[in-house]
Amino acid sequence: MNVPASTKAGPQALPPFSTVLELHGPAILRFCRSEAGRDRGDDVFQETMLAALRAYDRVRQPDAIRSWLYAIAARKSIDAHRIAARAPVAVADPEPAEAVLQADDQSEVWDDVARLPDKQRQAVTLRFMADLSHREIADVMQISEAAVRRNVFEGLRRLRGELDAAGADRS
Amino acid sequence: MTSQSKASERLLLMTNLDPDSRPIEERLRDATIDPDLWREMTAELARRADAQELLDVAFERHDSPLGRILVAATREGVVCVGLPLDDEEALLEDLARRVSARILRAPRAAVTAARGQLDEYFERRRTDFDVPLDWRLTRGFRRQVLEATAAIPYGETASYAQVAANAGSPRAVRAAGTALATNPLPILVPCHRVLRSGGAMGNYRGGAEAKAQLIALEGGKR
Numbered sequence: 304m305n306v307p308a309s310t311k312a313g314p315q316a317l318p319p320f321s322t323v324l325e326l327h328g329p330a331i332l333r334f335c336r337s338e339a340g341r342d343r344g345d346d347v348f349q350e351t352m353l354a355a356l357r358a359y360d361r362v363r364q365p366d367a368i369r370s371w372l373y374a375i376a377a378r379k380s381i382d383a384h385r386i387a388a389r390a391p392v393a394v395a396d397p398e399p400a401e402a403v404l405q406a407d408d409q410s411e412v413w414d415d416v417a418r419l420p421d422k423q424r425q426a427v428t429l430r431f432m433a434d435l436s437h438r439e440i441a442d443v444m445q446i447s448e449a450a451v452r453r454n455v456f457e458g459l460r461r462l463r464g465e466l467d468a469a470g471a472d473r474s
Numbered sequence: 475m476t477s478q479s480k481a482s483e484r485l486l487l488m489t490n491l492d493p494d495s496r497p498i499e500e501r502l503r504d505a506t507i508d509p510d511l512w513r514e515m516t517a518e519l520a521r522r523a524d525a526q527e528l529l530d531v532a533f534e535r536h537d538s539p540l541g542r543i544l545v546a547a548t549r550e551g552v553v554c555v556g557l558p559l560d561d562e563e564a565l566l567e568d569l570a571r572r573v574s575a576r577i578l579r580a581p582r583a584a585v586t587a588a589r590g591q592l593d594e595y596f597e598r599r600r601t602d603f604d605v606p607l608d609w610r611l612t613r614g615f616r617r618q619v620l621e622a623t624a625a626i627p628y629g630e631t632a633s634y635a636q637v638a639a640n641a642g643s644p645r646a647v648r649a650a651g652t653a654l655a656t657n658p659l660p661i662l663v664p665c666h667r668v669l670r671s672g673g674a675m676g677n678y679r680g681g682a683e684a685k686a687q688l689i690a691l692e693g694g695k696r
Binding site for chain 2: 318321328348353356359416427431434459462
């Protein structure tokens with residue numbers, strides 16, 4: 304991953320993982336839930352944090368811990384999506400795809416986000432839920448910064464459209 | 475129309491309004507995690523991390539008559555006790571640097587045992603601690619001083635000079651003082667039982683007041 308070089312001389316000390324968890328954990332959990340659905344998202348969160356703990360002593364740039372965590376979470380979420388996509392064939396669940404795609408229960412806007420195409424969904428989630436910069440999202444998603452901007456823009460446009468449609472249904 | 479149905483009509487009207495007309499960007503930023511869920515998730519993470527041997531230091535906070543005490547343990551035993559006056563963040567950072575940064579709040583057996591025994595100690599139902607200790611944060615003469623300190627019985631006190639002598643260097647009184655001041659395991663290794671030669675209380679990392687409180691609790695002579 305492409306991360307800015309530390310400005311301080313010498314290696315920086317790694318913060319205790321408990322501090323990292325307190326600082327970034329809730330936002331990562333929200334991200335996992337919106338990416339992989341509520342129940343599967345909790346597992347994705349656990350897998351993300353265990354993977355982070357496993358690799359933690361190899362982290363060389365404490366400044367970049369946050370985007371490093373999102374990169375792990377994004378990878379684990381994609382795995383979860385692949386598994387979810389296969390699930391309807393494998394098990395006789397009446398509506399598994401929809402159930403898996405049920406986003407966080409906090410806000411219905413995330414139900415709409417869950418239905419966006421993969422790249423738009425990830426870009427929008429990383430931008431607004433995780434509050435990462437376009438540069439950081441480009442690192443996490445391994446795409447160009449311009450592609451990030453395009454996906455965020457397209458995603459927002461589509462969300463506005465869906466919300467308008469929903470509003471029209473209600474009236 | 476009854477008042478109840480009026481109320482439900484109002485409710486219907488309210489729910490029919492768009493519940494959230496803020497701009498999409500703002501609504502996307504607003505998503506919180508329920509505190510109960512967060513507690514559950516972190517407890518589960520600690521369990522799994524411990525099972526997969528990814529948890530090098532487990533700690534918990536413990537309320538005592540002195541105030542909040544921090545108890546941290548490696549797989550070998552209790553490695554650090556933080557007193558109420560200690561800066562908890564600095565203590566955890568120190569552990570991250572000197573032991574391992576793989577630190578989580580978790581109920582490891584040694585931590586749970588130490589907490590239970592601390593409760594008994596403060597209720598005067600216990601005079602000796604029986605938990606595995608990890609001495610890795612102290613070495614050499616300092617460790618010898620702390621081991622000599624651990625041998626001072628409950629309710630009794632010793633002078634810095636006596637402790638230095640018991641550690642094998644009668645003249646290293648100052649160094650003994652430093653060893654006690656940097657005791658990573660206060661209370662469990664009772665550095666509060668070491669007083670000035672004249673019987674004056676002397677310093678304590680947890681504060682002179684806490685030291686006096688512990689001496690009084692043990693009913694020791696001054």
